[in-house]
Amino acid sequence: MFPIVYQRQLSDSVFEMGVQAPAIARKAKAGQFLMLRVDEHGERIPLTFSDWSAEEGWIRFIFMRVGKTTHQLSHLVAGDSLADVVGPLGVPTHVEGVGRVAIVGGGVGAAVAYPVARAMAEAGNEVTVILGARNKELLILEDEFRALPLKQLIVMTDDGSAGEKGLVTAPLKSLCEAGALDHSMAIGPAIMMKFCAATTKEFGVPITVSLNPIMVDGTGMCGACRVSVDGHTKFGCVDGPDFDGHAVDFEELMSRQRVYSDLEREADADFSRECSCHR
Known part of the structure; x- marks a missing residue:
């Protein structure tokens, strides 16, 4: 226990x-x-x-x-x-000798971005964090990020209730246009990572994405977490969770993530009813 x-x-x-x-x-x-x-x-x-x-x-x-x-x-x-x-x-995120890096944390992905940003900064890299959420209420760990020795923290919300109004890809594109990045990383919803990858690819800036596929055992035995990277099958649990964002098949990833959505909602509804019965 x-x-x-x-x-x-x-x-x-x-x-x-x-x-x-x-x-x-x-x-x-x-x-x-x-x-x-x-x-x-x-x-x-x-x-x-x-x-x-x-x-x-x-x-x-x-x-x-x-x-x-x-x-x-x-x-x-x-x-x-x-x-x-x-x-x-899983394989730890590579943090040594990265240089000027932008780390994008979207939604709950900020939870993963925080220790990565801390480790990147401790390793001597120049770290910019772009923190995104739908609104102020869903923005997490902002104070913790501000306590890190970052070059810059950029906060974005879809409705403008905190930081700047807009998507995380806007400041990411600006940094790429300015030639201010040697590398980038995106952690969050698959759709967000997909568009971060598309944004950086236009400027030839490498991007690492931390994937969250369906996972059962976490040790490479079941194959549930398989993802396609540069046309090859990889396992998110033992080969990742970090992969080259320009090589990931995001459409396949998102399709697989939706496979059990209905069952997930049904199980949650059943549990909610059970909880109500015991109140």
Whole structure:
């Protein structure tokens, strides 16, 4: 069992949770992820580290309530426990010698972008972060990003309720046009990463994307997380989650992500009814 030591609600449907997991915290690196089960009857779901402390032995992750398992997670508080937490999994993000880099974090993707931006800055790179959300209420970790030694933090919201009004691709394009980037990275919804990749490709700026395909075991055995990269099949869990954004087949990725959407909604609705019955 893994004790929950921290929980806070960041918005209506986004939560941050801290879990005591000393062995995992000692080895975690930016860009890696974990797999967890709420209880012995639950499914395994992948979540990426948003922070950790090797000294204190805790890890943190951020999740959006979208299905049954994340709904269950949102009801847990400090003092409760998770049945299983496995990690760190995946290949860490490359942070050495990147140079001038823009990191785009969209929505809950900001949770992944934060430790990556921190590691990039600690490695001596010149880091600009573009943080995006639909509105101010869905904007997360802005204070944490401002505490990092960044060259610049640009905040974008679709409705202009925080920062500048518009899409994250607008400042990304401006940086590319100015010749201010050696590399870029995008983390967030697949559609956002697709258009970030298209934006940078026009200017010949390399881009790394952190993919979030459907995942079952997280160790390369099931093949559920397969993605097409430059015409070759890769596994998101063991080959990624980071890939060359200019080589990813985003249409296939988004199609596969939608496969279980109906079942996800049905399971969440059933769980909501069960919760209502026990109130």
